[in-house]
Amino acid sequence: MILHTLRLRSFRAHAESEFDLAPSVNLLYGPNGAGKTNVLEAVHYLCLTKSFTASRDRYAVRTDAPYFEVEGRVGQVRKEPMTVKLAYVPGEGKSVFVNGAELDRLADLVGLLPVVVFSPEDHDLTAGGPSERRRFVNNILSQARSVYMETLMKYRRARRQRNEVLRSYKKRSAPPPDALLAPWTEKLVGLGSRIVHRRQQFLQAFADDLEEAYRRIDAVAERPTIEYDTIADLAPDATPDDIEDAFRAALDRKQGQERDRGTTLAGPQRDELIFRLDDLEVRRYGSQGQHRTFAMALKLAQYFYLQRRNDTEPLLLLDDAFGKLDAERTGVFLDLLRSDAVGQSLVTATRRGPFEPALDAEPASHRALQVQPGDGAAVVAPDPEYAGGDATASNGVASASGGPDATAPTSRS
């Protein structure tokens, strides 16, 4: 899957930016704060209907603008290219359009354009709290199976409802009547067990991807593994029914505590993943280098998994991912980006140095785009020196190289 063109309107630093992308590596470079990461964020909105940063939607709207809009022309294998657009109006919410037709639900877009992000925040994957690791798994499973995200959202809703029953009876210092709590427990167990089952299945399949990814990044023969710590000890081949029984039993054991604390105390919302290199637990004992390599391997493994599962090459977004990498790992990674193993990527960097050989060698596959703080708004323009094969820089605007119908895009500030 390839993003041919991208258009940002009133999105963060960008007033109106429109530009073409090359099928392999796209380097967005420029000074810090120029709006490079904004471009990756915009792409992420098209893929997952939200940013990869924790920032709220309304902060993505450019100051004084009434809404933002992100649009991309997406090339598909053996299919007509499609136009995907996401618009957000503060107070009214987001809407998604595919070829001009609005989708009923935002969730329907997720998985259509699979994406993997590498960013400095990946450090939290191995060093941060358990929620970071759950979010990682949720992200992959949401993109791989549309029903997963829906189950997850329903589970959260059921848990909030159940917590409300527990909370309100705690306030009255009375035990919640079974007739009121049991229906929510039932719903919680049903949905939660499906989530645990999916995560369990996923982690089994993912183990090979992780090993493969680690091998590509690091020559050292350590073996990366993930242990899944969930509601109870479950056999690797536990059926959804087994999981339901275990979940019910866990809630049963916590009954007294749940009454005292007025909240649900068992379920996949407390899942944890334990990362190891051979016997070493990375979170506690890993070196800086091991943390970095492990996090990177997780993301690369995510790429391999989604590629296989969705039968298309995910987009790769690298936000300043080379900033903290040593020369050796940078080299490995660059080779990987240029190889057939990876499809299209968008990379931000303050320097274009490491990319120069690639840009020189294959100008048709790779492209450099300069992102600069213009007069009041970010400007995206092809690097005059590395503009790519048939692209020509004119009036400070990225020029077309996509289809025959590509009209001259505009960029104003």
Place this chain on the structure above:
Amino acid sequence: MQYTSESVEALVEQFTKLPTIGKKTARRLANYVLKMPQEEVETIASALRSVKEDVQRCSTCYVVADQDPCPICSSDKRDASTICVVEESSDLIAIEQTNEYRGVYHVLGGVISPLDGVGPDDLRVHELAARIDPSFEDTAADAAPAPETMPDGEADDDADPSENGQVQEGETAAPVDEVILAVNPNVEGDTTAYYITQLLEPFDVRVTRIARGLPIGGDLEYADEATLSRALEGRGHVD
């Protein structure tokens, strides 16, 4: 405040209270009303007023109707042994439009949602049980104040829902042998369906659910007629 009128703002404010109406749409509606002829505005206003003043609920199925009992409950062409349970009157209308269903209805008045402060007692679930077994109401009323003794099946073993009890009711109260739960297929709808299924467990009545054929997450009110017809045909037992 520049160029705005307080009356217009008040109208915008009131419109935003309606579902699916955002601030922008509310403003558009308010501006439209401003341009409408006086009589038309009066017509809308009196329609709004009479919907609350003149309309009542059927005392059997609780549908919003101009007469009590409602035309469906008083029709001898409807099969009173099958009750279709819906959340709101609007869901009933959606099912009626399919022309597939010949039974009667029961309007719950919502779904169980603790976050919205709605518990089973705020819905017409006991009224539903009482339609199936008229002796239920007393049991439920006695049990209501004590939280632990909600009717959970066992409690009703004494009040045996045998056919003898119902035959005495005469011809008007035909025994109910099927309850179709047509609540929306979301978390609250599912949980309400589960609650009702548990509540009706002691009674000799088949409880089915039609959610399956519906688009996931879709509202019953917006489901198209073909989908609803298919769902009504293929309804299955609640497990």
